[in-house]
Each structure stands twice: as structure tokens, then as C-alpha cells.
Amino acid sequence: MSGAEALARLQAEFAAALVAEGDAGFASRLAGEPSLALRRLAIYRRAVEANRRGALRSAYPVVARLVGEAFFGEAARRFARDCPPDDADLNRFGGGFPAFLAAYPHASELPWLGDVARLEWAWHEALMAADSPGLDYAALARVGEAAQPRVRFRFHAAVRLVRSSWPVLAIWEANQPGRDGTPDREEGADDVLVWREDERVRAALLAPPEADFVARLMEGASLEEAAADGWDFSAALGHLAAGGMLAGFSAGTPAAS
Amino acid sequence: MPARHPARAPDPGRAGIGLRTPHFEALAGRRPALSFLEVHSENYFADGGPALAWLERFRADYAVSLHGVGLSLGSTDPLDRGHLARLARLAARIEPALVSEHLCWSSVGGAHLGELLPLPYTQEALDHVCARVAEVQEYLGRRILVENVSAYVRFASSTIPEGEFVAEVARRTGCGVLLDLNNAWVNAANHGTDPRDLLRAIDPASVGEIHLAGHEVTPDGLVDTHGAPVSPEVWALFAEAVGSLGPVPTLVEWDTDIPPLDVLLAEAGRADAILARARVPGRAAA
Amino acid sequence: MNPKRALIRSALAGVIAAGLGQLASAHDGEPAAGKEKCYGIAKAGQNDCGTATHACAGLAKKDNAPDEWKYVPKGTCAKLGGKLKPPGGK
Known part of the structure; x- marks a missing residue:
């Protein structure tokens, strides 16, 4: 210098x-x-x-x-x-x-303030995250049956899962413009999925098994590893795909981008 | 990939306005005639999301100026290559007519102060900032404009008049000058100098853009708030400046207490009228 | 084929069919619980403050009463403070 x-x-x-x-x-x-x-x-x-x-x-x-x-x-x-x-x-x-x-x-x-803030940061980051190309469905269709359990998904950069012991989504919604701050619910725990679709940030409350499933997928688990025995994850996976939250996949043994 | 609209160029005979979030809908709906729209580059650094999508829409109808606030050209911290890379990506995407930054510093020891801080006007600072401007221009592969800033304090160590400092940066690096007349007025009023000194020192050919904005009068001096109409003194200075420079792409900046779009358009219209009178024969319609 | 593998196969087939536009309903993948919330606009960029030197600062705005900041917050907290059930109750 x-x-x-x-x-x-x-x-x-x-x-x-x-x-x-x-x-x-x-x-x-x-x-x-x-x-x-x-x-x-x-x-x-x-x-x-x-x-x-x-x-x-x-x-x-x-x-x-x-x-x-x-x-x-x-x-x-x-x-x-x-x-x-x-x-x-x-x-x-x-x-x-x-x-x-x-x-x-x-x-x-x-005690819930930090969790409300985590949800807000997730929302803020989702707004600013990079775009991702959509999932290549034709390529996914070519994955053989034997390899399907090893499919691991890469998520769109905007996707966040905020898990809290508190009703953070209810608190958050109650404090949006036009609301007076009184939450609809006073009990959690809220597992909130945050993502961006059509340039809008969206949030959905997930039931515990769905939240566990999504959390494991986001950590890089394969479908077989992420799926809990006896729980039908079809709707959960469909929701991720329909929301553009899945940006890519690998069907090999190790997680790869 | 949708078909790209070719990048537009600003009309030097008209004013532009700062593109700010509260006006997105109204601007997109009404599409008023404006020379260009200027944004703060950093607000569009995300590689996706609604802000960038809006800017992509606007660039089809308007020339765009990318006005950076964070490059910290005068800082002795190393030039932030990540920041520069994000700026380059945005420029490649938007194809701006103008790219500008401030002749100031804003970070030290890796901590960012989020404020445009003044430089001492010394040979050492001049050498330093010229090297940095050259580095940025080389990286971006284009000429940038550098803006004179408001400075509430002056340094005891300064040895070069501000106008000469700015002019020398442009002369040595080939960069253009973004002449902020409100900043010139604020500094002159606060430090008891003549705002025309700046105009006189700068090579007219180097002036690539003019900024107009409002300030506030406080007990401690004038403060460059970008939250008020352009003052009568700055309008007078503008008329004088374009009288000698000829028409220059001119921006009305308004960043806080943002008024309805019509108020901003009226300010731009007032600048248009002054620019129209500045169309001296032989220099008109560049 | 074990049940989990069968499930994986059918779930992927559903996702692929929807993705390739072969399913009529785009709403096959509604979240299992809770309705989706959508809050869409662009936030104002924060970097405008950098040039709007000090307007964001509220200029010579007076400070708050010295201790006001540390006591029970005054915002909409009051609408829920104390009413929320602590976690672990179920």
C-alpha cells in the first residue's frame, strides 16, 4: 500500500x-x-x-x-x-x-425477544439473498430408483428455518403494520419456514415432523436420512418444490452442490 | 433470459431524481420524463430479490446512475475487493450510464462508520486517493465520477484548497467530477469560504454530473440532510454553474423525510428550466 | 421395497410431475400445518443514510430521559408481556 x-x-x-x-x-x-x-x-x-x-x-x-x-x-x-x-x-x-x-x-x-429477532433477520436475509436457478426436474426424473433415497437437495439461498419455543410467528404477525400488537396465539413452539417466491418473502408455520424433515434436508441429509419412519413427507416435499425452495440436487453418496 | 433493453443515456438538458423505495410504484405507473434515475449502489448489491427486480424494470425506461456510498476511496484500509466485485457485478447487470463515488473515507481498521468522512487536503492524501481511484477505474474498466463531500470539520494539516484537490484527482486519474453544489454551499457557509472557488478550480470538461439537494440550518452550522427542498442559494449557484458549464446531467437528491413524488418532480422541473436556459449555442444537446 | 423407499419414490414422482407441469393443481404442496403468510414489498435500502449525512441522526435531537431505555419496554410488548406461556409446558 x-x-x-x-x-x-x-x-x-x-x-x-x-x-x-x-x-x-x-x-x-x-x-x-x-x-x-x-x-x-x-x-x-x-x-x-x-x-x-x-x-x-x-x-x-x-x-x-x-x-x-x-x-x-x-x-x-x-x-x-x-x-x-x-x-x-x-x-x-x-x-x-x-x-x-x-x-x-x-x-x-x-425471553422470546431474541427469537423474534432471529425471525426478522431470516426475513431480512431472505429479501436480499441471491436468486437460484430452479430445480432441474428433468434431471431429477432421470435419477434411478435405486439412487432416489440418496437424493440430497440444495436449497435456494433465501430459505431459512427458524425454530423457537415461543409463538414467534404470532408475535411477528401481530406487529405488522395495521395490527395492534396483540398476538392471535400466546403459545408456541413455532417452527417457521421463511422463503422468497415471486420476489416476495413468505413465512409458514410448520408442524413438528415437517420442521424436523426440512431441518434435516437443509443440513444436507438425503431423503432417506431425513424421512422419519412412518411419516408421509410427500406434502412437505411438494411444498418445498412448489415454493421454489429447492435449487438443485445431487444423487451421489456424499452431499455435493 | 428475457430480452434486454439497451442501456439508456441521460439527457444532459434534463434533471433526474434519486430512485427511492417509496416512489417505486408511482414511478413505474406514471413513468415521468426524467433524464435518469440514481440509486445508491449498495442497496442493490444482493444478487436477487425485489429491490434488484425493480431496478431491472426501471432500467428499461430510464438511464441509471450508480452512486456508491461505501467504497471508502480515501481510507487507508485496503480497498475492499469484495465490495468492488459486487459493484462490478451490479454494473454489468444494469449497464449504468454513470458510476460515481465520494471523495471521502468511511472505514478504519475494518470497522465501517457508515458515514462520508472528510479527508485532509494534503499531498499524501492526494497521492493515496488518486491511486485508489485509478485502481477502481481499472477494476471496473470504466471512468468513474468522484463527488466533493460536505465537511463539517477541516483539518489543521490541510495544505491544498478543496477545489484544487478535487481538480487534481480528476486531472491525474482521468476520472470525472460529480459536482455537488449543495455540499459546496454547505462547506462555504460553514467555513466562511466562497463556493465559487470550487467551480473555478475544476476543469469544466471533467464535470460529468451535478447534485442538488437540501440542507438544514442548525446552531452549529449548515447540515447536509437531503431532507429539504434545494435552497435559494444553491439554485443560484446552479444557474451560475450551468451558465458556464453548459447542460450537465443533474440530480435532485432527497433521502430523508422523502416527499411525495410530485414534490420531487417539481424540484426536477425547476432544474430543467435552469438547464434549458443554459443551452448556449454550440454547446446545446450534447 | 421397504415402505420408506416406496414413499420416496412416490413423493419424488409427485414433485417431478408438478415440476414438469404435468399436475393440474399447483396447490398439491400446501404446507401441512398453518397457512402461508406473505409480506412482499422491498424494504427501503439502508445505505441512503450514508449520503443523507445526519438527517438520519435527527440532528440535535435530545436524548431520552436517562433511565427510560432500561425499564420495561414501552412498545407493543405491553400487549403480550406476561401473557406468553414459558416453553416446556407441554
Whole structure:
């Protein structure tokens, strides 16, 4: 790289002055009247914080609605301080927020909050996932009967399965625009399949055997490994295929793309 | 693969607007006459999904400008090749008429601040940012435009006037200038300088686009909010600029408190009228 | 053929037939439980804030009351807080 040492030092000091309150020392680096320069530096500090908070609020609108502005703002500030964005694209910021919320002491009265956040991140990621080519049905039809049990599917990049002990889908739906926040159900556990179809993100509640089956397929299990004895998975597999969730397959012994 | 519409070119005699989510439906339904639509490149980095599908639709009717906010051209962090690759993929897909970035930095030590931060105007910073602009242009295989940014602070170490710094980047790298007149006005008002210094320093031939936007007046100075109508001072500066530059593709930017589409179109219409008066004989209709 | 293999064969045949457009009904694969929810629009891109310097910041917006953030949240939580059954009850 170029020998931009002074520039590197200045940028490191600038960034430190933006995240820490103790910025008085940085005033000597700035031109103009020091107290005004520091007030203007604070414009940047507020902007950095607000941009990160705004990105999180956009990815987690239900969490924001559930806990209110003040609580969300402080949680976002602490999360961003501990885990600042590692990508310039703010749409990608916040994947660690559900785990942060799950462990956030001030949210201990809301043990389901982290799971609601996981569902929101799944939804957010589904929106931004890459397109996948559709399943090659003609090729699937050519798989011989003996090899069929070894078929493993590759999933569309948008597919997520969120498994929770709480009624997270009911909470999530109750906090969509136009709803007042009162969930239809107060009991879980919700296993929620999230995917994208026709440029829309969709979510469906799965019954436990279907969720187990989908989870195993997503982990790379073959049909034979994924299918529970005595449970007819035809409808479940049909749903995955019809929703465009299956993007490819292999019929060999090891899982391959 | 559906048949691709050929990429469109902006009409320099008309203004364009920033394409923002709340206006997708209205724009697609009404298709008003506009020079071009500009998006923030990073919002379309996903290789799929509804945002990209909308942009694919719009590119059939409008010239598109990809305006990046995250490349961090002035940072001393290594240039993010992943980011650049995503930009290149988007450019290959959309075939934009214009690709631009900011003359600023936004990341340090791998942490991204999500903000356009000012550079000190020193020889060292100039060498650094020129090398980076050249690297980006080589990677993308095309000329980019670089934008002068709002800077609320100035550095004690700066030795080069902003206009000369911007002009020199363009001269050395062959990149174009995205002349943001609101930023020029905000900086001039905040630091007690003349916004025309910037205009005078820049080679008119290098100006590939003009940005107009609104700011807010606060007790600590003017703040570039992109959340208000273009101010009278910036309109005056625009008339003066295009009077000497001739018609240049011009964008009305509005990013927060986004108004109804008609408000934005009215601002663009006002810019159109000024651009029309700038059609001096011999320079008109490039 | 064991029952599981027979099931695999018939399930794949159904998927293939539907995929190749040989089945009249596209609704053969409805989820076993629960109805499907669909929320479709594009979200606003977050990177607009980067240029809208500080507008997103609410400028000189005053902070909240010092302790407001840490107490029982004020949002729609109130509509369900305490009513949800803890897991493991079934």
C-alpha cells in the first residue's frame, strides 16, 4: 500500500473520537475555533450512531415496535459499539443482534425477544439473498430408483428455518403494520419456514415432523436420512418444490452442490 | 433470459431524481420524463430479490446512475475487493450510464462508520486517493465520477484548497467530477469560504454530473440532510454553474423525510428550466 | 421395497410431475400445518443514510430521559408481556 502513515493515523484518531466521548484531544487536529469544531465533530458522531441504529431498525421493525424507541435505541447503541459493522453495506449489518438481545440483561423479562429477532433477520436475509436457478426436474426424473433415497437437495439461498419455543410467528404477525400488537396465539413452539417466491418473502408455520424433515434436508441429509419412519413427507416435499425452495440436487453418496 | 433493453443515456438538458423505495410504484405507473434515475449502489448489491427486480424494470425506461456510498476511496484500509466485485457485478447487470463515488473515507481498521468522512487536503492524501481511484477505474474498466463531500470539520494539516484537490484527482486519474453544489454551499457557509472557488478550480470538461439537494440550518452550522427542498442559494449557484458549464446531467437528491413524488418532480422541473436556459449555442444537446 | 423407499419414490414422482407441469393443481404442496403468510414489498435500502449525512441522526435531537431505555419496554410488548406461556409446558 502507499505510505500514507499520517493519513492512517488521522483516520484512526478521527474514528476513535467519533465512538468515544473523550474527543477533546482531537480538537488540535481540527482547524477553526476549537469549541465549534468539536460541536461539528459531534454531528458526525450522532450520524454514525443514527445510521447504525437506523439500519438495525430497518432490519428489526418488529423488535423496535415491541420494545419502543428508547429501549431499542440504547440496545442498538450498545450492540453497534460492541459489534460495529464489518461491511460497508449497511443492509448487511445486524446479523448478531438476535444473540445480543437474547443475552441482553435489560431484556431478561422478554425471553422470546431474541427469537423474534432471529425471525426478522431470516426475513431480512431472505429479501436480499441471491436468486437460484430452479430445480432441474428433468434431471431429477432421470435419477434411478435405486439412487432416489440418496437424493440430497440444495436449497435456494433465501430459505431459512427458524425454530423457537415461543409463538414467534404470532408475535411477528401481530406487529405488522395495521395490527395492534396483540398476538392471535400466546403459545408456541413455532417452527417457521421463511422463503422468497415471486420476489416476495413468505413465512409458514410448520408442524413438528415437517420442521424436523426440512431441518434435516437443509443440513444436507438425503431423503432417506431425513424421512422419519412412518411419516408421509410427500406434502412437505411438494411444498418445498412448489415454493421454489429447492435449487438443485445431487444423487451421489456424499452431499455435493 | 428475457430480452434486454439497451442501456439508456441521460439527457444532459434534463434533471433526474434519486430512485427511492417509496416512489417505486408511482414511478413505474406514471413513468415521468426524467433524464435518469440514481440509486445508491449498495442497496442493490444482493444478487436477487425485489429491490434488484425493480431496478431491472426501471432500467428499461430510464438511464441509471450508480452512486456508491461505501467504497471508502480515501481510507487507508485496503480497498475492499469484495465490495468492488459486487459493484462490478451490479454494473454489468444494469449497464449504468454513470458510476460515481465520494471523495471521502468511511472505514478504519475494518470497522465501517457508515458515514462520508472528510479527508485532509494534503499531498499524501492526494497521492493515496488518486491511486485508489485509478485502481477502481481499472477494476471496473470504466471512468468513474468522484463527488466533493460536505465537511463539517477541516483539518489543521490541510495544505491544498478543496477545489484544487478535487481538480487534481480528476486531472491525474482521468476520472470525472460529480459536482455537488449543495455540499459546496454547505462547506462555504460553514467555513466562511466562497463556493465559487470550487467551480473555478475544476476543469469544466471533467464535470460529468451535478447534485442538488437540501440542507438544514442548525446552531452549529449548515447540515447536509437531503431532507429539504434545494435552497435559494444553491439554485443560484446552479444557474451560475450551468451558465458556464453548459447542460450537465443533474440530480435532485432527497433521502430523508422523502416527499411525495410530485414534490420531487417539481424540484426536477425547476432544474430543467435552469438547464434549458443554459443551452448556449454550440454547446446545446450534447 | 421397504415402505420408506416406496414413499420416496412416490413423493419424488409427485414433485417431478408438478415440476414438469404435468399436475393440474399447483396447490398439491400446501404446507401441512398453518397457512402461508406473505409480506412482499422491498424494504427501503439502508445505505441512503450514508449520503443523507445526519438527517438520519435527527440532528440535535435530545436524548431520552436517562433511565427510560432500561425499564420495561414501552412498545407493543405491553400487549403480550406476561401473557406468553414459558416453553416446556407441554
